[in-house]
Amino acid sequence: MKIAVPAPFNLKYTLECGQAFRWREIDGWYCAAVKGQGIKCRQVGTDLEFFTAPQTDNVALIRDYFRLDDNLTAILREIDKDDYIHGAIEKYKGLRLLRQDPWECLVSYICSAASSVKKIGQDVDRISKMFGNKLELESYLTHTFPTPEALARGCVADLCACSVGFRSEYIHEAAKAVASRRLDLESLRRKPYEDAKQILLEYKGIGEKIADCVLLFSLDKLEAFPVDRWIRRAMQENYQECRDANDREIRAFASRHFGRYTGYAQEYIYQRIRDESRA
DNA sequence: TCCCAGGCGAAAG
């Protein structure tokens, strides 16, 4: 299956920027399990070629997951407020936020605390292999991310075996909350950003940064601006107003500086600071 | 071997 994607669109930047953790590049194709479906895809110019399974040719899934309805040109124009982010926009133009599954996103970012992008992917893979279902797509073998019920049924020791360490109890508690309907992640999509965030903050292991990541990467809160150690450094070093700012002040500055799409600004800045410090 | 990693919660100031 092949669809034309709206420019700008860059699949590599979108899948390798560190917002999602289970994509693997094999022979020029990106493969992953997304929302219970296997996806294998590649970009050829302005086309996105893909396979999905077990539902074949699932265009709706692709359009939703890659946020193809976002007018990225208009969004980038709106956040292009200064030289620093302008440089990031020029270099990473086509990077799109994803609309991930909220449950997988929540667990992934609970795993992200004091970890690395590589290890998070390993953790989520181990969790999927232990608790998820087998999935085959065009000879690519993987596992779906487990349902909250599957994780809630498991024990904390099994999660520990996935090498998530001190995060295992946080994950298990979240699984029980979602499986029991005490926490309805999908309902947060319809609530105002601040209300949704306060609900997530009630759970152990979910702080300001992780809540913002879940809201931004899976629940359509483009006004969220997750502040991690990299973003903190980038903002303090490049914005006079943030020189001595704490995380709360950095979020407040970003919100008034970049406007309603500050979450997109965060992802472009994250890419720039990561690339420049890798050198 | 040592240090760091898309933080967080609890203790201490």
Add this chain to the structure above:
DNA sequence: CTTTCGCATGGG
């Protein structure tokens, strides 16, 4: 209220 420290584990 803000700052400091311990936390499990794997990778560089």
